[in-house]
Amino acid sequence: MAPTVSAIGGSARTDFIFMMLFAAAVLTAPFWASFIGAGYPDLLQKWAIYGLFAIGFNILFGLTGYLSFGHAAFLGIGSYAAVWSFKLLTMNVLPAIAFAILFSALFALAIGYISLRRTGIYFSILTLAFAQMSYNLAYSVLTPITNGETGLKVIPTDPRILEELAGVRNTAVAPTTSLFGVEMTGYPGFYFCAVILIIGFFIAMKIARSPFGTMLKAIKSNQTRMNYTGFNTRPYTLAAFVISGMYAGMAGALLASTDPLAGAERMQWTASGEVVLMTILGGAGTLLGPVLGAAVIKYFENIFSAFNEQVLNAMFSFLPEVLKEGAVAVAGLFVGEGWHLTLGVVFMLIVIFLPGGIMEGIRRVHKLFKRSDGSSRSGAAAESA
Numbered sequence: 001m002a003p004t005v006s007a008i009g010g011s012a013r014t015d016f017i018f019m020m021l022f023a024a025a026v027l028t029a030p031f032w033a034s035f036i037g038a039g040y041p042d043l044l045q046k047w048a049i050y051g052l053f054a055i056g057f058n059i060l061f062g063l064t065g066y067l068s069f070g071h072a073a074f075l076g077i078g079s080y081a082a083v084w085s086f087k088l089l090t091m092n093v094l095p096a097i098a099f100a101i102l103f104s105a106l107f108a109l110a111i112g113y114i115s116l117r118r119t120g121i122y123f124s125i126l127t128l129a130f131a132q133m134s135y136n137l138a139y140s141v142l143t144p145i146t147n148g149e150t151g152l153k154v155i156p157t158d159p160r161i162l163e164e165l166a167g168v169r170n171t172a173v174a175p176t177t178s179l180f181g182v183e184m185t186g187y188p189g190f191y192f193c194a195v196i197l198i199i200g201f202f203i204a205m206k207i208a209r210s211p212f213g214t215m216l217k218a219i220k221s222n223q224t225r226m227n228y229t230g231f232n233t234r235p236y237t238l239a240a241f242v243i244s245g246m247y248a249g250m251a252g253a254l255l256a257s258t259d260p261l262a263g264a265e266r267m268q269w270t271a272s273g274e275v276v277l278m279t280i281l282g283g284a285g286t287l288l289g290p291v292l293g294a295a296v297i298k299y300f301e302n303i304f305s306a307f308n309e310q311v312l313n314a315m316f317s318f319l320p321e322v323l324k325e326g327a328v329a330v331a332g333l334f335v336g337e338g339w340h341l342t343l344g345v346v347f348m349l350i351v352i353f354l355p356g357g358i359m360e361g362i363r364r365v366h367k368l369f370k371r372s373d374g375s376s377r378s379g380a381a382a383e384s385a
Contacts, residue, residue, distance in 0.1 A: 015209065019202060022288070026194045030187060036299070041190045043302045047295050048193035049254045052200045054278040054290030056247020059204060061276070062285035063213060064240045065220030066116075069124045069272050070131025073111070074104040074245040076138065076267035078252025080145070083152045083262040090162040091154070091177050093184055093192070093257040097250060104249020105242055112241035116234065119223070131272055138264035151263035177257045189258045196254060197291075200247060205287055207243070216240055220285075281347055283357030292358045300343045307335035 025032075026048070033039040038047075053075060060066050078100035085096035115126040138146040146152055154175050177184040184192055207213050215236050218226060226233050256262055265271075278297055283289025309328060312335070316327045334342040354360045 015205060019205065022201060023198045026198055027191070029194070030190070037303055038299055041186045043298060044190045045193050045254075045258050046298045046302070048190065048197045049251050049258070050275070050278065050298060051291040051294040052193075052197050052254070053248055053251035053275055054282070054294045055197075055200055055204050055287075056244045056251070057275045058279050058284060058286075058290045059207060059216075059247070060240050060244035061279055062290070063208060063216040063220065064237060065223075066119070066237065066241070067124045067276070068115075068127040068241075068244075069269065069276070070111075070127035070129070070134075071244070071248050071275055072267050072269070072271035073131040073134040074108055074248035075252040075255070075271060076134065076262070076264060077107050078104045078249030079256045079262035079266055080138075080152060080252075081249070082253035082256035083154065083260060084145075086154045086160075086175075086177065086256070086260055087152075087158040088161060090160055091175050091260075092162075093177050093179050093253075095162075096177075096257060097196075097253045100249045100253030100256075101246050104252070105246045108242045108245025108249075109238070112238050112245070116237050116241060128269060128272070131267060132269060135264050135267040135269075138267060146262070146264060149264075151261055153262075154260045175260070177260055184257050193254050193258065196250065200250070201287070201291070208287060212236070212239070277343075277347060281350060281357055283359030286357070286359040289357050289359040296346075296358070297343065300339055300346075304335045304339040304342055305337070307331075307339075309336070312336075 029044055029047075030039050030041075033044060038044070053071075057068070057071055060068060060071075081100040081103040082093075082096035085099045089095050111127070111130045115123055115130065118126060139148055156175065158175075179188075179192060182188050207216075215233075219233050219236060223233055252262075252266065255266070274297065278293035279290045280293070281296060282291065282293025309332060312328045312331050313324065316324045316331075319327060332338060334345075350357060350361075354364075356363075
């Protein structure tokens with residue numbers, strides 16, 4: 001029997017194999033990431049959470065072509081909703097994630113309904129304005145809800161109604177989140193985030209392969225032509241915006257689940273810019289690209305930033321004193337506090353030489369090996385002839 005072909009390229013069997021390989025790579029990350037110094041749970045949690053954030057952003061930007069500069073607003077809303085769930089209901093993470101998805105979807109619906117009346121740079125500026133407005137409101141008018149600059153956190157005196165009713169109230173000075181008794185810290189916290197990442201990746205793949213995904217790609221290709229034919233693209237773009245906002249809210253809930261604290265800094269424009277960089281760096285419009293982009297940026301942020309002067313002196317200790325001082329001075333520009341410079345150089349090189357991001361580089365290498373393999377086979381056939 002021939003394999004079932006999915007709506008957009010590839011077969012169901014190919015998608016299944018790809019999904020299994022992705023799941024295996026994510027779940028074994030503590031093992032293979034340790035070889036590059038990134039196998040500790042805090043970094044792996046950030047990679048999984050921001051990978052999920054980037055996957056959702058890619059649905060809007062990569063598939064639909066709408067560049068949002070304010071997606072961090074939904075990340076912050078998801079965090080606040082999750083922490084309020086911890087404070088009012090229970091430290092179990094499942095209700096928190098449900099509330100985060102619900103509230104981020106409602107906010108995305110309201111913001112998207114207004115912002116999507118414009119396209120191009122006007123849409124981008126509108127989303128940035130809404131995000132900055134949310135950020136400023138969290139520090140001022142909404143202080144009773146957000147706790148202003150201090151941030152919203154869980155305290156022992158919180159009501160936590162469901163725990164009271166069940167008689168299992170956590171009375172610790174610093175209550176930790178849990179999943180039916182399993183604390184969401186360390187590697188258990190990573191594996192929970194990893195499972196959510198895999199589920200989110202699977203849903204994004206199904207969206208991209210569906211007729212709905214085909215319409216989003218058509219909108220990206222030429223929305224004006226579709227409008228001229230009488231096709232109403234507005235429901236599709238709004239749906240993509242809401243789905244993307246829900247992913248961001250879920251990522252915000254996971255941030256609060258691994259560290260039960262919510263602050264307005266998660267809504268800042270730099271957080272929105274970070275997810276744009278992740279998506280472009282990995283490859284906008286691809287399934288795997290945003291996850292790779294998130295991994296690269298979080299690796300630079302957590303590994304390269306840890307290279308202080310003491311570490312650099314130890315690395316270049318084999319050099320004569322004069323050369324060592326010069327090497328440390330030059331290397332110090334690109335690591336430690338200067339890790340942004342290294343990331344900027346990498347991003348610039350990828351944009352110039354690989355406009356399609358890391359995924360384009362992978363495709364080029366694959367084609368090169370495929371071509372060389374084909375040449376060797378044709379040469380062997382000629383010799384045998």
